[in-house]
Amino acid sequence: MERLFRIYRFDPAKDSAPRYQEYRVEAAPTDRILDCLNRIRWEQDPSLSYRMSCAHGVCGSDGMRIDGVCALACQRLVRDYGKDPIVVEPLPNFRVVKDLVVDLDPFFEKYRSVKPYLLPAGREPELERLQTPQERAVFDEAIRCILCACCTAACPITSQNGAFVGPAALLRAFRYLFDSRDSAPQERMAFLDSPDGAGGCKSHGKCTEVCPKEIDVRKAIGRTKKRIFDAKRSGT
Known part of the structure; x- marks a missing residue:
């Protein structure tokens, strides 16, 4: 046809x-x-x-x-x-x-700004850093992200605030913030706790709707926001 x-x-x-x-x-x-x-x-x-x-x-x-x-x-x-x-x-x-x-350069600049890699404590071990299946399951969904930028393109906050880091970067930040092997949660939360970081997300959910890997991006960002809130409330 x-x-x-x-x-x-x-x-x-x-x-x-x-x-x-x-x-x-x-x-x-x-x-x-x-x-x-x-x-x-x-x-x-x-x-x-x-x-x-x-x-x-x-x-x-x-x-x-x-x-x-x-x-x-x-x-x-x-x-x-x-x-x-x-x-x-x-x-x-x-x-x-x-x-x-x-032009995806700004997209990847924002992605790099969340330090999308482990920040471990101490010396590099001779063997792998161990993690239980339960600890890995916390961010299992998030690692399916292929950085296609569909979520960031669909995000209404991105269209209003060019400085907003965007859902793809926030998803990757969630992945490391909740990684049991990472030693810098305070540093990560300090960066994310702003109107241009996780605080800028208004939970419209367009990111989740368009994700080709069917990741619940909104939920991951929501968990990041809750962790920041809980840390501030407890003084940690």
């Missing part, structure tokens, strides 16, 4: 404003949106720009907004969209580099 795609086009090097361009594509109901984009670029318009890599929902490269919802193009099927046209746009809240490609 033939499907109509309406795709956001913008090249800041030569365009004064964005536009939408329509393409007709032969597509099966089980074809992925990424398959259709590939068909457009390979068969109709090689100038169309977007990111992709593994094409199997692992790398997180092909995040974009499809019919108003942030998602991975490799995970969405044509049959998920009942009416033409299927509108494909870049992730919001980011500067457009070209067409569906956005």
